[in-house]
Amino acid sequence: MGIMLSDIIKHTRYKVGHFTSPVINDDREMISIDGKEINETEFIASYQNILGEIHRHGGDATVLTKFEWWVLIALEYFGRQQVDYVVLEAGQHGLCDPTNAVENPLVVAFSKIAPDYFEQQETNLVKITETKLGAIKQGSTVVSYPGQDATVNQYLKETTAKVGATWYDHKPKITLLKSAPDGLLLNVNDLKGLKLSLTGSYQIQICQRCYKL
Template sequence: MGIADVYRQINKQIEKNQQTYHGDRERWHILREVLNWIGQPDRHLKIIHVVGTDGKGSTGAMTAAALHGAGYRIGHFSSPAILDDRDMIQLNGVAIRETDFISSYRRILRALEKHGGQVNTLTKFEWWTLIALDYFYHHEVQFAIVEAGLAGLCDATNAIEAPLIVAFTKIDLDYEANDTDRISEITQDKAGAIKPGAVVINYPGQAREVTKLLQERTVAVGASWYDGEKPSITIIRSTPTGLVLNVDHYKQLQLPLTGSYQVKNLAIVLEIVRVLRKRGTRIPVADLAQALANMKVRGRMEYDAKNNILYDGAHNPSEIENLVTSLHAWHLEAKPVYVLGLMKDKNWRDILEQILPDTDQVIAVKPDTPQGMSADELAAKIVMQSNVNVEIADDPEAAINLARRIRKDTKRLIVVTGSFYTLRAIHAGGFTLNE
């Protein structure tokens, strides 16, 4: 059996346990024990922990690009992947090799079995979190950017014991089950990522009550709240291909990320850079600007100019609002065609309320995951809420053909969105995301 076959076999075994343990605040203790058994890799890493509801991917990617552009060896863990699960773990922008994945997996499994555990002791996300930390340690990365999943006390990444920086992106409602929860409860859960000695950086424009709770947690555990100079960022131009910005004294900064909301995520990254510079990390302004200008974030407001297709993994009402706002700013000549696939556990009502007024055509498709809502169910919900024309795609190839037929001989933009798993499904069916 070849290396690729071994990797696929292991990943298939890991995927059997898709349980996420919502609300189980004891899970991170299990992860902490496993980390101790394999030599506490997280204790040997300079970790920048990115936590929040929206914007983790862009913030993590910009941070990784900024540090790698300055010449540092960077590990980056993010989820979910779009094309290959190995994309979740990257070293200097390159996905973990199958051989390295297997080595880390076997090292962790031996430790588990020695203490009475087995493969299904851990969920898929827990496995990937542990493999990432083990891999980064054994490959001696100088900084590790780790994006939280569910975040806070219930998240596997909460097992990280001593992060250097905890950076909070926007905290908001995400899962439909949270609609009746107060935002303070969600914040208190995510605040569990704050550990003693860490520097805490907060999203600019964070809700007041959220900021207050994060500050209280910071003081309670002996962390430090970043209260330094805030970057001044002005949007000069916004197009489907990206933003042109004035940042402090730097003029005409090119950022190949679309959407004005990215300015706030960039502000977080610049504050991370300032904290690191104060601690002796050399990050020249010119290197930073060049690194940001050349970065790519697959599946996050990713525009394919050749085919006039926008791919965006927006999966909750806040992210969908950002998407729709960006489309308005581009002054499109015609309403976009949406290829839409949603997750069962997301707040589909609010998502549809954002999308449906701004389109007259939706193609419903099922995301590439068992947790994806069926195309039939999504179409029924759309019909109940609007007069928008909706067609059902039985498979990704059908969605592609429908989208191309609908916008034939027109300049209509096709927007593929609703989940990263929707993008994965569409890619599997023939649409090619930019390399």
């Protein structure tokens, strides 16, 4: 979903940073601006800037995990490049995920919460959901996956109200016109004949969530 959303924002002429994991070939794939991954020079510059700030404040850089370093480098790089928006995909660390350090997200989007998503083989959806709630911050707008479990959605709604965020429940109307090996042909509200170059019915739900965002 992150790539799809980033592309949508980019094509509206905004400068968009994107952080995602895991990667396929190179760790630098995690960090990109307008679809172009961070180069080695910029990566080193961000690393040195962060390291300098840690030392200036008397901190210990060795206590940071690899994933925490990547999140910090992404945020420093995006700030230095003055992007308009950032699509920041959380990892699987729940309440301890370093992306939770962002205090003022504009929108918080939840993917499908299910037992097979959780590393520790937890099967209780409420307990799994509890680990994700740290992402919801005061003043943010919360969007959930279309078809999310009703119990999960209720828990998310309660937390949204409790912290002073806004629950967004508008669902765009999507009609599947054609499914082929090269993608899907859709009507999305007033957009007719939209070509989605991805296959699989679940792509419609991902498209729906991107449209909500």
